[in-house]
Structures are given as C-alpha cells and as structure tokens.
Amino acid sequence: MSAPAVTRRLLPTSASRRLPRWLDGLLEAIGLPLVLLALWALSALVAPNRRFPAPWTIAEAFVKTWVGDAFFVDVAPSVSRLLIGLALAAVIGIALGLLVGSVRWLRQLVEPVFEFFRAVPPPMLVPLLALTLGIGDTAKIVVIIAGTVWPVLLNTVEGVRSVDEVQRETATSYQLSTLQRVRFIILPSAAPQIMAGIRQSLSIGIILMVISEMTNASSGLGYRITFFQQNFQIPEMWSGIILLGIIGIALAVLFQLAERFVLGWYRGLKETERA
Amino acid sequence: MPDQTSSPTALLRVEGLRKSYGDFVTLQNISFTAKQGELICIVGPSGAGKTTLLKCIAGLLAPSGGIIELDGEPVTAPPKKMAVVFQEYGRSLMPWMTVRRNVELPLLRTTPKAERRQLVDKVLDAVGLSAAADKYPWQLSGGMQQRVAIARAVAYSPEVLIMDEPFAAVDAQTRADLEDLVRYIWTKFGVTVIFVTHDIDESVYLGQRVIVLSMPPTVVQEDLTIDLPAERDQLTTRALPRFTELRTHVYAQIQRAKRDNERRPDHEAPAA
Amino acid sequence: MRRRLQPVLLGLLGILVFLAVWQLASTVGWVNGRYVPPPTEVFAALGRLVLDLHYWRTIGNTLITWAIGLGIAGVLALVLGTVIGMIPVLRRYTRSTVEFLRPIPSVAIIPLAILLFGLDRESSLVIVVFATFWQIFIQVLYGVADVDPVARDTQRSFGLSAPSRFRHLVLPTALPYIMTGLRLGATVALILTVTGELIIGVDGIGRLLVQRGTAADYAGVYALVVTAGVLALIINLLVRVIERRVLGWHQSVRAEVVL
Numbered sequence: 001m002s003a004p005a006v007t008r009r010l011l012p013t014s015a016s017r018r019l020p021r022w023l024d025g026l027l028e029a030i031g032l033p034l035v036l037l038a039l040w041a042l043s044a045l046v047a048p049n050r051r052f053p054a055p056w057t058i059a060e061a062f063v064k065t066w067v068g069d070a071f072f073v074d075v076a077p078s079v080s081r082l083l084i085g086l087a088l089a090a091v092i093g094i095a096l097g098l099l100v101g102s103v104r105w106l107r108q109l110v111e112p113v114f115e116f117f118r119a120v121p122p123p124m125l126v127p128l129l130a131l132t133l134g135i136g137d138t139a140k141i142v143v144i145i146a147g148t149v150w151p152v153l154l155n156t157v158e159g160v161r162s163v164d165e166v167q168r169e170t171a172t173s174y175q176l177s178t179l180q181r182v183r184f185i186i187l188p189s190a191a192p193q194i195m196a197g198i199r200q201s202l203s204i205g206i207i208l209m210v211i212s213e214m215t216n217a218s219s220g221l222g223y224r225i226t227f228f229q230q231n232f233q234i235p236e237m238w239s240g241i242i243l244l245g246i247i248g249i250a251l252a253v254l255f256q257l258a259e260r261f262v263l264g265w266y267r268g269l270k271e272t273e274r275a
Numbered sequence: 276m277p278d279q280t281s282s283p284t285a286l287l288r289v290e291g292l293r294k295s296y297g298d299f300v301t302l303q304n305i306s307f308t309a310k311q312g313e314l315i316c317i318v319g320p321s322g323a324g325k326t327t328l329l330k331c332i333a334g335l336l337a338p339s340g341g342i343i344e345l346d347g348e349p350v351t352a353p354p355k356k357m358a359v360v361f362q363e364y365g366r367s368l369m370p371w372m373t374v375r376r377n378v379e380l381p382l383l384r385t386t387p388k389a390e391r392r393q394l395v396d397k398v399l400d401a402v403g404l405s406a407a408a409d410k411y412p413w414q415l416s417g418g419m420q421q422r423v424a425i426a427r428a429v430a431y432s433p434e435v436l437i438m439d440e441p442f443a444a445v446d447a448q449t450r451a452d453l454e455d456l457v458r459y460i461w462t463k464f465g466v467t468v469i470f471v472t473h474d475i476d477e478s479v480y481l482g483q484r485v486i487v488l489s490m491p492p493t494v495v496q497e498d499l500t501i502d503l504p505a506e507r508d509q510l511t512t513r514a515l516p517r518f519t520e521l522r523t524h525v526y527a528q529i530q531r532a533k534r535d536n537e538r539r540p541d542h543e544a545p546a547a
Numbered sequence: 548m549r550r551r552l553q554p555v556l557l558g559l560l561g562i563l564v565f566l567a568v569w570q571l572a573s574t575v576g577w578v579n580g581r582y583v584p585p586p587t588e589v590f591a592a593l594g595r596l597v598l599d600l601h602y603w604r605t606i607g608n609t610l611i612t613w614a615i616g617l618g619i620a621g622v623l624a625l626v627l628g629t630v631i632g633m634i635p636v637l638r639r640y641t642r643s644t645v646e647f648l649r650p651i652p653s654v655a656i657i658p659l660a661i662l663l664f665g666l667d668r669e670s671s672l673v674i675v676v677f678a679t680f681w682q683i684f685i686q687v688l689y690g691v692a693d694v695d696p697v698a699r700d701t702q703r704s705f706g707l708s709a710p711s712r713f714r715h716l717v718l719p720t721a722l723p724y725i726m727t728g729l730r731l732g733a734t735v736a737l738i739l740t741v742t743g744e745l746i747i748g749v750d751g752i753g754r755l756l757v758q759r760g761t762a763a764d765y766a767g768v769y770a771l772v773v774t775a776g777v778l779a780l781i782i783n784l785l786v787r788v789i790e791r792r793v794l795g796w797h798q799s800v801r802a803e804v805v806l
Contacts, residue, residue, distance in 0.1 A: 032644045036644070105557060120779065121775050124771075173359045203652065207652055228658065245652075249651070
C-alpha cells in the first residue's frame with residue numbers, strides 16, 4: 001500500500017522516483033534477491049563452506065540431478081501423487097461439506113468428530129496410516145487426502161451455513177431446483193471460504209508428500225533429498241531443496257490464478273464495499 | 276402474461292389469516308382479496324407485521340391459521356405464479372453474476388435460450404437498464420440494483436408481483452422514479468401488484484386500493500379505495516386536493532392504530 | 548433450553564457413534580484388528596501411558612520445543628514485520644523475496660537442518676521457526692499496513708510523536724492481526740515440532756509414536772495420535788482465550804482512540 005498521491009508529491013523526490021515506472025517495478029522485484037545472491041556468491045568465494053556451496057555449484061548440480069531420469073523416477077511421481085491427492089481431497093471435501101452444511105442435525109452430529117480429526121497434526125497420520133496401508137502409491141495418496149480434506153470440508157460447511165438468507169429465499173420463491181441452487185447460489189456464495197480451505201490444504205499436502213517420502217520410501221523427492229544429505233552430497237541436496245521450493249511456489253502461483261478466476265467478483269465486491 | 280380482456284376475478288384471496296409466535300399473536304385476522312390486474316398497497320405502522328403478512332402470502336412463511344389462495348389453489352409453498360421483490364435488494368441479487376445473468380436465473384429451466392435473451396433485453400429496457408446488462412450488481416447504485424430486482428421479477432412473468440417495502444432504503448428522488456417505474460410495469464405487463472410500504476404518500480400515489488393494518492394482534496383496519504384518476508404523475512397527482520384528503524385519512528387511521536395499541540392493558544413491543 | 552442443548556447432545560452422540568463404528572469395524576474384522584486396534588484397547592493404552600511419567604516428560608519435551616520455536620518466530624516476526632510494514636520502501640523491496648520464500652515448504656529444509664545441527668533439538672527448531680515465522684510475519688505486515696491513513700494524518704497534525712502514534716494507533720490496529728498470527732503460528736509450530744520428532748528423531752510425542760510403532764504397540768500409536776489431537780485442541784483453546792482477552796480490552800480502547 002503506497003502513500004496517497006498528495007503526500008508523495010510533498011515528499012522530497014529521491015533518485016528512484018525519476019526512473020521510468022517499469023524500471024522501478026523491475027528494481028523492486030529483483031533488487032533484494034540479486035543483492036542476497038551476490039552476498040552468497042561473495043561469501044562462497046571468500047569463505048568457502050562445504051555446507052553452503054556457491055550458487056553456480058548448486059545450479060550445476062540442479063541440472064545434473066533433476067534434468068533427466070530423476071525427473072521421471074522421483075519428481076513426476078511425487079508431484080502427481082500430490083496433485084491427485086489434493087484434487088480428490090477437494091472433491092470429497094466440497095461434496096461432503098455441501099451435504100453436512102445443508103443439514104443442520106447432521107452438522108451438529110459430525111462436527112466435533114471432524115474438528116478433532118482436523119486438530120490432529122497431519123504428519124502424525126503418516127506413520128499411522130502406514131501401519132494399515134503400507135507404503136505404496138495408494139497409501140501415499142490416501143495420506144495426503146486424510147490430511148488435506150479437513151480444511152476444505154470444514155470451510156465448505158462454514159461457507160454453506162453462511163449463505164445469505166435473502167438469497168436462499170430468492171432461490172425458493174423463484175422455484176430453482178436443488179441442482180440450480182447448489183450451482184448458482186450455494187457454491188458461488190461459499191466459494192471464498194472454500195478457496196481459503198483449499199489454500200490451507202495445499203501447504204499441508206506438500207508437507208505430507210515430503211514426509212511420507214522421507215520415511216519408509218525408496219523413491220520420490222523427499223527420499224532423494226534425504227539420500228543426498230545422508231551421503232553428504234551437499235550441492236545435490238541443496239538443489240533438491242530448491243526444487244521443492246519451486247514446486248511450492250508453482251502451486252501457490254497456480255492457486256492464485258485459480259482464485260483470481262473463481263473469485264474475481266468477490267474482490268470487486270469487497271473493493272466497492274471498502275470505498 | 277395474464278389476459279387483461281377477461282373479466283377480473285378474485286386472483287388472490289386471503290381470509291382469516293393468522294400468525295402467532297408462541298403466545299404472541301402478530302397477525303390476528305387478515306382478510307382481503309385482490310382481483311386480477313389490481314395494484315393494492317398495504318400500509319401500517321412499524322411493527323404491524325407487514326413483512327410477516329407478505330411472507331405468508333409469498334409462501335415463505337407458514338401461517339398459524341386462515342386461508343391464502345392464489346387462483347383457487349391454496350398457498351403452501353412459494354407459488355409458481357408469484358414473484359417477490361425484497362427490500363434488501365443488495366442481498367437478493369447474486370454478486371457473482373452479471374445483471375443479465377441475474378435476471379435470467381429464474382428462466383433457465385423454463386425458457387429456451389433465444390427467447391430468454393429477448394425477454395431479458397425487453398425487461399431491462401423497460402426498467403431503463405439496457406446499458407448495464409453486463410455489469411455486476413455491486414457496480415450499480417442502490418436504485419439501479421432495485422430496478423434489476425424488479426426486472427428479474429417481471430421477466431419471470433408472474434401473475435402476482437409482491438413488493439416488500441422495496442424503496443425503503445433508497446433516497447427520495449430515486450424513490451419517485453421507482454414509484455413511476457412500478458406503475459409503468461404494472462400497466463405495461465398487466466401484473467397484479469401487492470405493494471407493502473410504510474410510506475403513506477407512496478401508498479396513496481401508487482395504489483388503486485390501500486389496506487391499512489393495525490398494530491398486533493393485527494387486523495385490517497380499513498380497506499380504502501383510492502378514487503384518484505388512473506393516469507398519475509408525481510407533480511400533478513400529489514397536488515390534487517383529493518390526494519391530500521386521502522393521505523390525511525390514511526395517516527389518521529394509522530395514528531388511530533398506534534393509539535389503540537398503546538391503550539391496550541397488555542401492551543407489548545412486537546417481535547418483528 | 549432444548550434448542551441450546553440439542554447441538555451438544557448431537558455432538559456427543561456423533562462421537563459415540565463414531566467410536567461404536569470403530570469398535571465394530573475393528574473387532575468384527577472390516578479393518579485389520581491388529582493394525583487398527585479398537586477404541587477400547589486404545590483407551591486402555593492411553594490409560595497406561597497417563598500413569599507413566601515418561602509420557603508426561605515426552606509431552607513436556609514437545610511443548611518445550613513448540614514454545615521455544617513459537618517464541619523465537621514470534622519475536623522475529625513482530626520486529627521484522629513492524630519495521631518492514633511501517634516503511635513503504637522496505638515493504639516494496641522485500642515483497643518479491645517474501646513471496647518467493649514463503650511458499651517453500653518447511654520440510655524441505657530438514658536435510659539442511661540436520662546437516663547443520665545434527666539430530667538435536669536445534670534442527671527441529673530451524674524448521675519450526677522457519678514455518679511459524681512466515682505465518683506471524685504476514686499477519687503483522689497486514690496489520691501494520693492496515694492503519695487508517697486518515698487517522699494517522701489526524702494524529703500527526705495534532706502533534707503526536709511517532710512512538711506515541713505507534714502505541715495509540717499502530718498497535719491497536721495491528722493487534723487483531725497479531726492475534727490471528729499467533730493462533731495460526733501456534734498451530735503450525737505444533738505441526739512442525741511433531742514433524743521434527745517424527746523425522747529427525749528429536750525427543751517428543753512424534754518420536755515416541757515411532758518407537759511404539761516399532762515395538763508393535765499399535766494401540767499405543769493410536770493413543771499418541773489422540774494425545775496430539777487433544778494437545779492441539781487445548782493449545783487452540785488457550786490461544787482463543789488469550790485472543791478474546793487481549794482484543795476485548797483493546798477494542799474498547801480503540802473505540803476511544805481512533806478518530
């Protein structure tokens with residue numbers, strides 16, 4: 001949030017304000033990262049530390065490790081398990097959430113149990129489910145679903161509950177069918193809460209994916225990174241960390257795009273309310 | 276659209292309508308009929324139970340006793356041939372849909388696409404919002420939003436149009452325009468209109484009949500026929516001496532209703 | 548009266564139904580009774596654990612790690628969040644870095660932490676602090692940025708000094724956000740604490756769970772999951788109580804101060 005235009009004109013102009021706007025924006029975006037990168041490179045040259053290899057060493061290791069076979073053996077399966085788990089959790093969470101949110105006695109019946117499940121720290125589900133389901137692909141996906149469904153489900157319930165009474169009455173008096181009600185009134189109205197729930201489930205999902213691969217696994221990103229660390233292949237380990245970071249960022253960006261598409265109207269509405 | 280050439284019969288019949296919440300009786304005995312094509316206004320003091328009455332008629336609230344019939348059929352759920360325009364226009368329009376989509380919504384199942392589009396264009400034109408068809412409701416002013424709600428109700432082609440204090444939250448100038456819009460829609464599309472308001476002048480200006488409610492336990496205090504000319508406009512009609520007589524009469528009735536209520540030994544503040 | 552009792556009764560009924568179905572599934576054989584012990588066995592195991600001092604010491608260890616991690620992250624987030632949040636230049640220039648570092652899953656840093664600190668509590672703290680910091684930091688940023696410019700300019704024109712403005716304007720505005728950050732951070736800190744115990748092997752509930760699993764004490768495993776759930780609920784409750792206390796007081800003060 002920047003200061004209002006009037007104040008800006010009153011403040012003394014600094015050098016950066018005389019630059020064209022696009023350059024200003026670019027500088028803001030990459031300025032600090034470049035400085036940090038430069039510091040890292042400098043310290044690697046001046047005081048090399050085995051545990052913190054130089055950026056170029058990491059970059060080299062990155063290409064060597066992940067571009068090629070490892071991508072298909074470790075990365076792609078990991079990410080696809082994550083995406084499948086998240087997608088299924090979203091579908092189940094929304095569907096169940098619609099049902100539970102619409103039937104008052106049902107909600108009162110199951111809410112305490114569901115809230116408890118949500119409270120259990122998701123990582124504990126990994127060894128728990130491994131006992132029953134083993135360590136195969138299905139098990140890993142089930143673990144992700146088991147941990148990520150709760151925020152979506154409970155947020156959907158909340159969203160369904162808070163659908164405006166006037167909108168409900170409008171739907172009833174205009175004879176909308178149940179399907180129409182869900183599609184045109186309930187789901188869009190609950191969308192902000194549902195999206196918030198999905199956002200929470202994303203970060204939990206990644207954690208579960210990595211944890212389930214760091215324990216009892218023979219392939220996958222988590223496994224690989226641990227393997228590198230245990231075998232003191234430091235640049236490779238770092239490259240793995242960065243790759244996980246990239247995956248996290250990619251998911252966040254994808255989610256933001258989806259949110260902008262689904263909730264465009266919501267942002268417009270809130271801006272008008274604030275004005 | 277209802278056929279205006281056939282002889283007007285009782286379209287909506289309310290008899291002995293009663294609504295109570297536990298021990299508290301809101302509506303005691305409401306009886307009136309509305310003929311096809313009539314524009315009836317319902318006025319009453321605050322707390323008379325106007326919204327309760329409307330919701331019962333609209334099938335959104337189950338009465339505790341009495342009869343409500345639309346076209347001879349008892350009303351147990353929102354009837355197909357009825358459309359409601361709520362007071363909270365901001366909350367009755369869906370913010371995730373454009374104006375056009377909002378107006379279209381009730382028609383999705385009943386009308387094919389091409390016909391739908393024509394109908395929506397027609398009603399949007401009738402309320403003067405053709406230019407706003409692709410905007411979102413929150414981009415419009417309060418008065419425009421209410422017009423969208425009216426357009427939606429009209430597009431639905433109901434026999435009875437129920438309006439629950441639709442202009443209460445709108446500024447005076449916009450309200451005058453909207454009042455004329457209601458009369459225009461009423462004459463152009465030939466719907467029967469039940470218009471609830473607390474604004475006495477509005478009720479006399481708009482209605483062919485004005486039904487005055489008492490305080491709870493509410494009864495029909497008076498069923499007044501407005502014998503003003505059929506052609507009305509804000510400037511001349513409101514300046515007519517007969518207008519002043521009628522509005523004073525309604526005002527006196529409402530004052531009487533309030534006084535009678537205060538004089539009652541078990542005088543209690545109503546719930547809604 | 549009946550209306551207010553109904554949700555409570557239904558909720559209890561739901562819990563009972565769940566336990567009953569679980570008991571049935573486990574004993575009849577819908578699920579493998581060995582690996583999914585019935586609730587009776589789990590509660591028996593829990594009962595045994597409760598009597599064991601080691602159990603309480605383990606919970607204590609988890610809480611210690613959690614508290615230290617939350618504390619460090621909280622202080623860092625408050626300081627950095629306030630400083631960066633109040634200076635627009637800093638906010639603009641750190642934005643890209645923050646948006647880049649934020650989505651990095653804390654678990655990715657585990658191998659690095661192990662490399663630096665071995666298998667001790669410090670390793671766990673690295674990931675706990677990293678994840679918790681972002682939760683609180685973002686909230687503090689929002690909170691500090693949410694200051695009403697009109698109120699700020701008004702206070703300025705009345706000659707209030709910067710520290711005074713901070714106390715009477717910035718702090719009350721940011722407080723709800725800080726509380727939200729605390730609530731989110733407390734939850735995240737617990738998750739990462741447990742993660743550290745599961746993977747790095749730091750002493751705590753997570754490690755005890757793995758041990759019980761290796762010893763084929765599956766009822767014990769479930770008992771520890773229940774423990775973790777209860778712990779999380781208690782922490783959540785505590786934070787909400789604190790939130791209500793702090794915000795309740797401040798809301799009334801705020802009503803006076805904000806012009």
